[in-house]
Amino acid sequence: MMERKDLYSITALFDTPDEIVNAVESVQREGYTKYDVNTPYPVHGLDIKMKLNPSKLGYFALVFGLTGTITALFFMWWSMSKDYPLVIGGKPFFALPAFIPVTFELTVLLASIGTVLTMLFFYFRLPNLSHPLHDTDYMRSVSNDKFGISIEAGDSLFEKDRVNKLFERLGAKTIGEIYFDEEEKSKKPKIFEPKFIIFLLLTALIISGASYFTLNKMLYMAPFNWMVTQEKDTPQSHSKFFADGFGMRNPVPGTVARGAMPYIFKGQPDLAGEKLVNPFNPDEKTLAIGKKKFNIYCSPCHGNFAKGDARLNGQFPNPPSLHSDKVRNWSDGRIFAVITEGQNIMPSYAQQLTADERWAVILYVRALQRAVNAREDDLK
Amino acid sequence: MSETKFTLDYQRREIPSKARNAGLVFTALGLLIVVISYIVNPERTAFNSIIGSSFLLSIGLLSLFLIALEYLAGAVWSVVFRRITEFLSTVIFVVPILAIPFLLNINSVFHWTHTDTVAKDAILSHKSPYLNTTFFFARLTFMFLIWWLFYFIFTRNSKKQDSTFDQALTKRNARFGAVFMPLFAVTITIAAIDWLMSLEPHWFSTIFGVYYFSGSLLAALAATTFAAVRMADLDLFGIKIKSDHYYSLGALMFAFTNFWAYIAFSQFMLIWYANLPEETFWFMNRWEGSWKYITLGLIVFRFIVPYILILSQPSKKDPKRLKLAAIWILFTHYYDLYWLVMPNYSKSGIAFSWYELGYPLLCIGILLLVFTMRAKGNNLLPVGDPKLKRSIDFHL
Numbered sequence: 001m002m003e004r005k006d007l008y009s010i011t012a013l014f015d016t017p018d019e020i021v022n023a024v025e026s027v028q029r030e031g032y033t034k035y036d037v038n039t040p041y042p043v044h045g046l047d048i049k050m051k052l053n054p055s056k057l058g059y060f061a062l063v064f065g066l067t068g069t070i071t072a073l074f075f076m077w078w079s080m081s082k083d084y085p086l087v088i089g090g091k092p093f094f095a096l097p098a099f100i101p102v103t104f105e106l107t108v109l110l111a112s113i114g115t116v117l118t119m120l121f122f123y124f125r126l127p128n129l130s131h132p133l134h135d136t137d138y139m140r141s142v143s144n145d146k147f148g149i150s151i152e153a154g155d156s157l158f159e160k161d162r163v164n165k166l167f168e169r170l171g172a173k174t175i176g177e178i179y180f181d182e183e184e185k186s187k188k189p190k191i192f193e194p195k196f197i198i199f200l201l202l203t204a205l206i207i208s209g210a211s212y213f214t215l216n217k218m219l220y221m222a223p224f225n226w227m228v229t230q231e232k233d234t235p236q237s238h239s240k241f242f243a244d245g246f247g248m249r250n251p252v253p254g255t256v257a258r259g260a261m262p263y264i265f266k267g268q269p270d271l272a273g274e275k276l277v278n279p280f281n282p283d284e285k286t287l288a289i290g291k292k293k294f295n296i297y298c299s300p301c302h303g304n305f306a307k308g309d310a311r312l313n314g315q316f317p318n319p320p321s322l323h324s325d326k327v328r329n330w331s332d333g334r335i336f337a338v339i340t341e342g343q344n345i346m347p348s349y350a351q352q353l354t355a356d357e358r359w360a361v362i363l364y365v366r367a368l369q370r371a372v373n374a375r376e377d378d379l380k
Numbered sequence: 381m382s383e384t385k386f387t388l389d390y391q392r393r394e395i396p397s398k399a400r401n402a403g404l405v406f407t408a409l410g411l412l413i414v415v416i417s418y419i420v421n422p423e424r425t426a427f428n429s430i431i432g433s434s435f436l437l438s439i440g441l442l443s444l445f446l447i448a449l450e451y452l453a454g455a456v457w458s459v460v461f462r463r464i465t466e467f468l469s470t471v472i473f474v475v476p477i478l479a480i481p482f483l484l485n486i487n488s489v490f491h492w493t494h495t496d497t498v499a500k501d502a503i504l505s506h507k508s509p510y511l512n513t514t515f516f517f518a519r520l521t522f523m524f525l526i527w528w529l530f531y532f533i534f535t536r537n538s539k540k541q542d543s544t545f546d547q548a549l550t551k552r553n554a555r556f557g558a559v560f561m562p563l564f565a566v567t568i569t570i571a572a573i574d575w576l577m578s579l580e581p582h583w584f585s586t587i588f589g590v591y592y593f594s595g596s597l598l599a600a601l602a603a604t605t606f607a608a609v610r611m612a613d614l615d616l617f618g619i620k621i622k623s624d625h626y627y628s629l630g631a632l633m634f635a636f637t638n639f640w641a642y643i644a645f646s647q648f649m650l651i652w653y654a655n656l657p658e659e660t661f662w663f664m665n666r667w668e669g670s671w672k673y674i675t676l677g678l679i680v681f682r683f684i685v686p687y688i689l690i691l692s693q694p695s696k697k698d699p700k701r702l703k704l705a706a707i708w709i710l711f712t713h714y715y716d717l718y719w720l721v722m723p724n725y726s727k728s729g730i731a732f733s734w735y736e737l738g739y740p741l742l743c744i745g746i747l748l749l750v751f752t753m754r755a756k757g758n759n760l761l762p763v764g765d766p767k768l769k770r771s772i773d774f775h776l
Contacts, residue, residue, distance in 0.1 A: 058693065
């Protein structure tokens with residue numbers, strides 16, 4: 001029974017690298033273009049004899065590498081200095097030297113993975129796993145100790161007799177014919193091969209399981225947990241070192257937090273009015289802050305224009321207008337004392353407003369007062 | 381199997397006298413400037429002398445390293461270039477002469493030599509068992525004796541092989557290479573610490589020896605590459621130098637450009653991160669005033685430019701491009717040393733005028749002179765080397 005088969009190529013095997021180089025020269029001279037050489041190890045100078053173009057893979061590596069560089073730098077810039085800036089070790093938000101190692105790693109990672117994937121998909125034509133030369137005696141020989149050349153039937157100059165004669169003339173030890181495997185030829189390569197999917201799932205399972213075990217279990221076993229127990233006092237712990245037995249220490253008396261100004265006129269608003277001076281000038285920036293803070297914290301009761309006519313009117317003892325002679329004649333320090341400590345039903349706003357913001361609010365209130373009770377010369 | 385003996389039909393060719401004449405002119409000019417500048421300003425000349433002698437030491441000592449490395453690794457491709465490295469390594473005999481201006485003015489260059497200051501300074505008095513004048517000169521003598529000794533061993537055996545074709549000499553040199561390597565590692569670290577790092581004796585950096593090594597190896601490779609391309613242009617070898625040879629030189633220069641950047645950045649980043657005052661001041665000195673531009677230039681000139689210049693495969697195979705890269709790398713090595721040394725002379729800002737021109741000219745002149753003098757009466761290929769045939773036929 002004759003089985004109809006498609007011819008893929010005619011192959012020839014040689015014993016030495018010199019013979020294969022010689023054979024390539026002849027095949028090249030005859031004008032064949034669709035042929036390939038298989039050797040058990042890289043034979044020097046073969047690529048030049050075959051007139052192969054330099055590989056384009058390097059450009060893919062460059063593109064993937066630059067992608068890694070840009071991705072790393074962009075993401076670190078965006079996350080560390082744009083979206084969620086954190087001060088780390090007193091370094092600037094965009095701390096380039098600290099980002100360089102990460103950038104380098106991602107460049108190398110993407111370049112290598114990208115290059116390998118390009119090779120697999122473009123050059124090896126994944127997901128196609130089959131090739132007519134696979135699983136043939138020819139392939140077994142050339143991966144052992146023989147040097148093989150195979151001229152494909154798809155070549156425009158291909159004629160069976162001519163190729164056979166050429167190989168005979170070159171002194172080939174074995175000449176053979178390779179056919180397409182009917183089964184493989186009709187089979188379309190699939191990406192969603194069940195075996196492949198199962199493999200992927202298993203890989204995902206193993207990697208996530210291992211990560212879970214490492215991060216949640218292993219790090220709490222000896223010796224990895226040794227860093228957890230250290231010879232030091234933690235907050236709330238009992239100290240054997242200090243006489244009073246407390247692990248936490250009080251700050252040295254008289255310590256002032258950075259940027260904080262202690263308020264020393266508690267319960268003495270008149271003294272505060274006498275001693276305190278507004279450190280700011282009513283410039284545009286200060287007034288903008290004052291307006292913003294006034295509208296947030298003061299206007300619900302005192303009203304947008306400090307006239308004491310806010311929507312809460314009637315629900316509480318009515319808040320006074322700030323345009324009264326009393327308030328207008330108060331010094332800035334006196335108003336500062338009211339905001340800081342509160343007065344009558346008004347609570348202290350020291351928690352909501354920093355000292356600087358309180359001074360800014362006072363300047364804004366002065367501006368509102370001036371708008372209602374303008375001076376003569378303001379009207380000119 | 382019959383024994384086939386390879387003998388190269390080698391005709392010795394002479395380097396054109398133009399090279400020697402150019403060397404004489406450069407040396408004379410450089411020497412003139414150095415002498416005048418020494419009379420005018422001995423301190424400044426002493427600092428320049430550190431740069432110049434470190435530069436020549438880089439090329440000489442690292443060429444010796446390349447010779448030892450070739451024997452030790454049994455490298456084949458570089459055999460055709462070994463005479464170049466042998467000739468270049470001869471400059472280690474000239475280095476002490478170039479170093480005279482700073483060795484005479486050791487008191488104005490290194491402030492750890494002032495015993496009264498050291499006694500008052502906690503860090504310096506801790507370091508004084510190492511950093512004292514007697515031990516400094518003892519180390520200097522010891523280092524040069526070792527280098528000279530191994531220079532004589534390697535080159536004598538190599539030359540002897542030209543006439544005797546004795547393969548045992550290669551093996552003997554490989555053994556001496558194994559002895560030389562650890563000694564080399566120790567001595568180059570000592571040299572880097574003594575000559576360059578101790579200019580600022582308060583500073584700490586454990587990577588400094590490697591930093592000097594990485595830059596110096598680049599300089600030696602660049603000098604070798606330049607000589608190889610030039611000699612192939614003039615057809616002095618009598619054989620064809622293949623693109624595979626050039627590619628190997630180019631690949632090494634490219635690799636060590638990256639290595640230098642890696643080491644330089646590692647040194648910087650650790651110091652930047654830890655932010656300890658006794659380490660950061662060294663970089664602050666180079667980041668204040670006009671020195672900032674020199675520092676930024678170092679990154680661009682020494683890493684980015686050569687990186688782009690010889691990144692692609694064709695550029696590593698192109699002799700013209702390699703020659704350009706080699707000259708550039710030699711220039712940047714001098715620039716690097718200038719960056720290491722000169723901020724100690726002038727803390728306020730860049731110091732550059734005619735004083736700084738003497739030593740570069742002198743270095744070029746001496747390299748040319750020594751090379752041509754050694755090449756006279758010597759084969760330009762190690763004709764007796766058993767690996768020569770394979771080296772000539774070298775394929776990647």
